[in-house]
Amino acid sequence: METLKVVWQVEKMDFTRAGEGSSKIKKMLHQFSIRPDIMRRVAIISYEAEVNLVIHSFGGVLQGEVFPDKVVVTAKDKGPGIEDLSKAMKAGFSTAPLEVRELGFGAGMGLPNIKRSADKLDLQSSEEEGTELVATVYLS
Amino acid sequence: MNLKKVNQLVEGKVVAGEEFLNREIKAAYGADLLSDVLAFTESNTLLLTGLVNSQVVRTAEMLDLSGIVVVRGKIETVEDHTLELAEECNITIIATEKTMFESCGILFHHGLKPCGYAN
Numbered sequence: 001m002e003t004l005k006v007v008w009q010v011e012k013m014d015f016t017r018a019g020e021g022s023s024k025i026k027k028m029l030h031q032f033s034i035r036p037d038i039m040r041r042v043a044i045i046s047y048e049a050e051v052n053l054v055i056h057s058f059g060g061v062l063q064g065e066v067f068p069d070k071v072v073v074t075a076k077d078k079g080p081g082i083e084d085l086s087k088a089m090k091a092g093f094s095t096a097p098l099e100v101r102e103l104g105f106g107a108g109m110g111l112p113n114i115k116r117s118a119d120k121l122d123l124q125s126s127e128e129e130g131t132e133l134v135a136t137v138y139l140s
Numbered sequence: 141m142n143l144k145k146v147n148q149l150v151e152g153k154v155v156a157g158e159e160f161l162n163r164e165i166k167a168a169y170g171a172d173l174l175s176d177v178l179a180f181t182e183s184n185t186l187l188l189t190g191l192v193n194s195q196v197v198r199t200a201e202m203l204d205l206s207g208i209v210v211v212r213g214k215i216e217t218v219e220d221h222t223l224e225l226a227e228e229c230n231i232t233i234i235a236t237e238k239t240m241f242e243s244c245g246i247l248f249h250h251g252l253k254p255c256g257y258a259n
Contacts, residue, residue, distance in 0.1 A: 016221065019198030023229075026202065036183065036204070043202040044178050051174075051195075104191045109175035116179070 003028050005065045010053040010075075015103060018054045022046040025064030025073070032066060038137055041117040042071050045135045048110045049075035055100050056082075057131065070119075070138045079130040085123065089115065141165055141252055143207045143232050146186060149250055150236040150243045153215060156223045157207070157232030165206040167255045170244045174199045181205065182255050188243055192218045197225040197233075207232035211240045 006028050008021030025046045029039045046064055053060045053075055060077030082088050083095075089111050096106025115121050118135035125131040144161040147154055154161065169181045170188040174195060177187060183204040189196055192214050200208055208231060210218060215235035226233050236243055248254075 015193070015195065018195060019202070022202060023198070040183065040203065047198065047202045048175065048178060103193050104172055104174040104189075104195060107173035107175035109173075109179050113175060113179050 003031070006063065008050075008062045010050055010057075010060055010062050012054065012057060012059045014054055018051055019047055021062040021064075022050050025062075028064065028066065029071065034066075034071070034139065038071070038139060041137050042073060044117045045114050045137070046073045048113050049073060049133055049135070051105060052110050052133075053077055055096055055105060060130070069140070070136050073118075073133075073135045073137075075131075075133045077130045077132075079127065081127040081129070082123075082125040082131055085125060141247075141250070143186075143234070145250075146207070146209065146247065146252075147234050149246050150209060150234065150238055152209065152234040152236040155210075155215060155218060155233050155235050156226035157230060160207070160230060160232045163206050163232065165252070167253050167257065168244070168247055169255050170240055178203065180255055185255055186247075186252070188240060188247075190214065190240060192222060194219060194222045194225045197222055197229055197231055200226075200231050201229040205231070207234065209233075209243060210235045211238060211243050213237040 006024045026043050050062045057077030063074040065072045087093050091112040092108040094106045094108035119138045120136040122134040165186045166184045168186040172190050184206050188209045
């Protein structure tokens with residue numbers, strides 16, 4: 001049976017497995033013969049969101065879901081929340097620690113990349129509730 | 141240009157995905173910041189990087205990149221997990237002793253274009 005949804009648990013600072021969820025989402029999209037440019041945009045969104053969960057959250061869930069007209073990527077974490085959302089959306093702004101930067105992350109392009117790749121982006125964040133990112137890419 | 145030619149030009153050693161050396165590349169991008177790669181590369185691009193961790197392969201997988209050149213003689217430090225993942229994702233890794241600047245310079249000199257100029 002065709003899979004319509006991938007739900008993937010992401011652990012804090014687990015860089016060895018970072019990207020596995022996005023890989024599963026990409027493989028799911030392959031089944032539906034989705035246009036390569038759309039698949040690529042979804043891949044960028046899910047990978048950046050997954051890496052954000054690894055670097056910045058206490059752990060969370062990455063989800064990719066296919067609908068007849070769109071693909072929706074959701075990343076929901078348990079906190080600690082984004083302190084300054086407008087700063088986080090700026091290209092080049094990063095709060096990633098040094099050891100993470102040495103791995104090639106922390107360019108400050110994560111959320112800007114997601115925003116650029118998505119048709120629609122909803123981002124809610126608070127210290128109490130954590131962060132929820134919902135990115136939509138339309139199929140046509 | 142194909143990956144075989146790239147390997148010859150940078151005098152490299154193929155450490156993963158040897159069976160894909162005939163794969164054609166359209167353009168190249170050099171970076172040590174993966175989000176920059178995610179922001180600026182096109183598919184079928186060759187990535188030149190100093191990174192050796194498995195996330196560089198994940199990034200290549202996500203973007204359908206053609207191959208990776210690991211610069212600055214890091215053959216010994218490419219992690220086993222990185223090589224395994226590259227084989228699993230059908231991605232070629234070439235390791236060269238040359239620096240980023242020299243590797244990019246040689247490939248550019250031989251006609252390989254930056255991303256955005258390929259078409």
